[in-house]
Amino acid sequence: MPVPSARPHALIVGAGIAGTAAALALRAVGWDATIVERAPARRRGGYLVFFRGDGYRAARRLGVADDLRDRLGPDSRWFEIDRRGRTLPGMRLPADARRRSLTLLRSDIEAALHDRLPDDVPIRYGRTPVRVSQAPDHVLTTLDDATEIRSDLLIGADGSHSAVRRLAFGPERAYRYDFGHVVAACMVGRSLPGLATGDTAVMPDAGRAAWVAGFRDCGPVAYFLYRSDDPGAELRQSSAAVLRRVFGDHPGPLMPGLLDAAEAAGAVHFDQVSQIRMPRWTDRRVALLGDAAWSLSLYSAYGACLAVEAAANLADEVAVRDGRPLVRAVAAWERRTRPTARHHADRARRMQHLFLPANRQVARVRRAAIRLSHSPLTRPLALRLLPQPL
C-alpha cells in the first residue's frame, strides 16, 4: 500500500508508454503515483515506432528526449520489393522530414520514461484491477489479490484491451472498430542478407505487406500485415503458422530469411488492427489514457506520440487548477485532447493504404504516388495521395 501523504495520489494501471509518462509527469507536478502492471516484469523489445511532433516536444518537457536515439540514422535508405520480387525505390520525403522524426523501438520510449521515474513511484507487477468504485472525494480500486487502493484519480493506461475501461465504461465491443487486418510484429534477431543497418524495406502486395527495418544495435525489426475476413480465428493460431501461410509464396530475396527468423523469434505483438472510439474517456475520477482511450491504430503512426503528449497535458491540467475541482480539470483535459485524437484517428484511416494496400488497384495508386514523390515538383501531390508518417 502507498504510504499515506498529504499530496494528491494517482493510481495508474499499465506501465506502458502512457502509464509511465503519466507517472513521471504527475510526479513532476507534486502528485504521488502508484503503477499497477499486469505483466510480471518490465516488457522489453518491441516494434518500429516513428516518434515526432508534439509527442517529441512533450518528451522534452518530461526530460527524456535526450535519452531517445534514432536507430536508423540520417542517411537511411527506404526501398520496396514488389509482388514480382523486383527491388524499387521507396517514398522520397522532404529532406527535413527525417530530421523531424525519430525511428526507434516502442520499448526505447518506455525505457527512457521508466529510467527517469523517481524511486518513490512503486510499480506492482503481476496485478490487475477487478473492481472500481467512485465516491465524491476518492476512487477505490480493488486488485486481483484483494488489495484496495484509494486514490484521488484512477488512470487506465492499460492499452487497447483495457481492464479499467471494461470496469468503468463497459465492454470493449461497444468501442472497438476493426479494420479486418492482422498485425504480427517481431524482433528478427539476426541479420538479413540484402538489408543493411539503416535500411527500411517494404514488401507491399494486395491485402498483405511486410515492413522490415535494419535497426542499429538490436538488429532488424519487422511487422507483417494482412487482411482477413475473420481476424479472431487467425489470432487463435500461432503467429508463425499464419505468417508462413500468408507470406510463404511472397517472392523476393528477403522474405524466406525473414519468415525463418520470425518463426524462431516469435511475435512480440500479434493482434488485429483496431481503433477505440469512445464518446467519453473520463468519468469523474477515472480517466483513460493512451490506447485504452483512443487507440489510433498503428496506421496513424502517432499512438505513442499522443500517449506522451496527453500524459504531460493531463499533469498540467490537474496541477494548475485555480480552485477548480479535480473532476473539472480532468474533463477539461479530455476536451483539450479530443481534437488531436480525432485528427490522427481520421488520418490513420487514410494512411492504412501506405501500410497495407487493400487490393491491386490501391497498390497501383500507391506505387504511382511513390513515383511522384521522386520529383520535388510532384512531391506535394504524392503526399496528398498517400499521407506519410513523418
Ligand SMILES: Cc1cc2nc3c(=O)[nH]c(=O)nc-3n(C[C@H](O)[C@H](O)[C@H](O)COP(=O)(O)OP(=O)(O)OC[C@H]3O[C@@H](n4cnc5c(N)ncnc54)[C@H](O)[C@@H]3O)c2cc1C
Ligand atoms: C506494429 C505497431 C507499430 C506502431 N507504430 C507507431 C508509430 O510509428 N508511432 C507511434 O507514435 N505509435 C505507433 N504505434 C502505436 C503505439 O505503439 C501505441 O499507441 C502505444 O504504445 C500505446 O501505449 P499505451 O501505453 O497506451 O498502451 P500499451 O503499450 O498497450 O501499454 C499498456 C500497458 O498496460 C499493461 N496492461 C494491459 N492490461 C492490463 C491490465 N488488465 N492490468 C494491468 N496492466 C495491464 C500492459 O502489459 C502494458 O504494459 C504502433 C503500434 C503497433 C502495434
